[in-house]
Amino acid sequence: MNASDKAASLIHPVSDRSQKLSPSPTLSLNSQAKAMRASGVDVVNLSAGEPDFPTHASVVDAAKAALDAGETRYGKPGGGPDLLKAIVTKFKRDNAVDFAPEQITVGAGAKQILLHAFLTLLNPGDEAIVLSPYWVSYADQIAFSGGTARFVSTLDANAGATSAQHLAAKLEAALSSKSKCLVFSSPSNPSGEVLSEASLKVIADFAKKNNLWVVSDEIYEYLVFEGEHRSILNVAPKLATQTLLINGLSKAFAMTGWRVGYAAGPKEVIARMRMLQSHSSTCLPAFVEKAAVVALSGGKAMIANDLDKYRSRRSVAIEQAKLLESSVGVGHCYPAGAFYVFLDLRPVLQQSKSCKSSMEFGNRLLEKHHVGAVPGEAFGAPGFLRTSYATSIENIQKGFAGIKACAQEVMQS
Ligand SMILES: Cc1ncc(COP(=O)(O)O)c(C=O)c1O
CATH class of the missing domain: 3.90.1150.10 (Aspartate Aminotransferase, domain 1)
Structure with missing residues (x-):
């Protein structure tokens, strides 16, 4: 058969x-x-x-020590207090952004966190504006959540980066009465593009003006080789009430198999994502949480x-x-x-x-x-x-x- x-x-x-x-x-x-x-x-x-x-030896050692200490039970959906504290500190240290622990949730990789974000933000029929070329899973996850993706290319005809002015026009053209959120990764997978401050401002103004959720995937933030990483919330702090910052340990810390991702944003949205987490994979393994705290505390210096x-x-x-x-x-x-x-x-x-x-x-x-x-x-x-x-x-x-x-x-x- x-x-x-x-x-x-x-x-x-x-x-x-x-x-x-x-x-x-x-x-x-x-x-x-x-x-x-x-x-x-x-x-x-x-x-x-x-x-x-x-993965850095100190991270592996922390997991081994936690296993030896019997940390093999369920953890807390959304993350235990030590891990949430380490993420709060990371945002303050690396991005100069203040979050309370209730504004953060963790899950099995940024991939799961993104799926939970789309399931939480989108109703069937809603549209998500996605900067393109885009990371593969955004499209499937948005469709699975009942939404429709509208793609906006950030490339010009010769594969160069679109100017901020041109991006503004392209975003306007993709807008409809159904638009609900705007999704992008900078640095970008697949193009390696790092959005300029001017482009981030255009995105921020557009999202503010049109009441859109912003899903900013910053998983490659440590891998910026020219200039410094700028989070959308550095450029536009006024967007904090309508933005989810997405991040994880897979890329920077060579921890793809550990499955640690997190989101930070308005606590009402995060509370819903945590509920969903409690009904999907529940929590991170306790020993993985211990290792993640070591990685997050080590930060960029560790790698x-x-x-x-x-x-x-x-x-x-x-x-x-x-x-x-x-x-x-x-x-x-x-x-x-x-x-x-x-x-x-x-x-x-x-x-x-x-x-x-x-x-x-x-x-x-x-x-x-x-x-x-x-x-x-x-x-x-x-x-x-x-x-x-x-x-x-x-x-x-x-x-x-x-x-x-x-x-x-x-x-x-
Ligand atoms: C842009 C982007 N976001 C999210 C992810 C998901 O990463 P993970 O689920 O390993 O944390 C990836 C992985 O390829 C990615 O490239």
């Missing part, structure tokens, strides 16, 4: 809501690349949105060595991207933050007869050149390809060599 036969035999179809979901393309590509590697193929994987560093490595890798990735530009005409978005270089394959695809989409390019790249990278379709940006430089310099060089060879091949066919 194949999958569709099974579906036909269900006593009822699955809910309309769940039929709106599609598998996460970033996770499936990553597993495809891993499966090829497991079968002996020497795959260079630039598809993972995951640091390759180990100084990792940041140095990212800086070197980023230089190599930019150098390689420039080489791609001069040799095969592939452009890129300027990667000021996060750990991605978002390549613009459109000039190559336009010249090719056999390869017309970044999806086809990504498949060919993996199958023939053994390089994993994520096609832009996943992020609402067909024609682009996301490469991650959270890997060794050798892999970055090999991966870009594969992309160049693939581009040359498709331009001739």
Whole structure:
């Protein structure tokens, strides 16, 4: 019996809501690349949105000590007092923003926190304005919550960042009487763009004027390589009553598997998100909370060595991207933050007869050149390809060599 036969035999179809979901393309590509590697193929994987560093030893030790002390029971939905205090202190120290513990909730990664945020903020039929290219899960999570995403591109025609003035016009064009919230990540996954202060001001004024919730995903805040990270609430403190700041430990602290994410915002919204948490995954494991406190207290200083490595890798990735530009005409978005270089394959695809989409390019790249990278379709940006430089310099060089060879091949066919 194949999958569709099974579906036909269900006593009822699955809910309309769940039929709106599609598998996460970033996770499936990553597993495809891993499966090829497991079968002996020497795959260079630039598809993972995951640091390759180990979690800091002091964080691991804190979890081990907590396990030895028997901290294996349920914790508090929304976070225990020590963890909430550590998050309050982090916001004060890093972002100069004051929150009370009741304004914070924690969950199993920023991904779960974002889902809970959309389920809490959106009614069926509401629209969410999402800056694009966007992180894959926003679209599915908004749809699952009953909302409709309206995408606003932050790129200009040549993959450069849209000016603040142009962004204001694009936001106005996406507004409707159903608009309820505005969602973005800065630094951005996938483009690496860090929104300028002027663009953040435009977003803040637009949200204020139109009574929109703002969901500001700042999970890459420590990975800003030019200038300093600016939270939307630094730029516009007046937005505090209508903003959820989203953050987590996965990216900065190389703690993807620990599943720690958090949100800060108005306490009435946070109280609802905590209730939802109590009915979904309940709480973080107590020993994970102990480890998270150590990471949050260590802050950016704790990951100084990792940041140095990212800086070197980023230089190599930019150098390689420039080489791609001069040799095969592939452009890129300027990667000021996060750990991605978002390549613009459109000039190559336009010249090719056999390869017309970044999806086809990504498949060919993996199958023939053994390089994993994520096609832009996943992020609402067909024609682009996301490469991650959270890997060794050798892999970055090999991966870009594969992309160049693939581009040359498709331009001739
Ligand atoms: C922009 C962005 N937000 C949120 C997440 C979710 O992170 P996690 O659930 O691991 O905390 C990711 C992970 O890729 C991301 O790139």
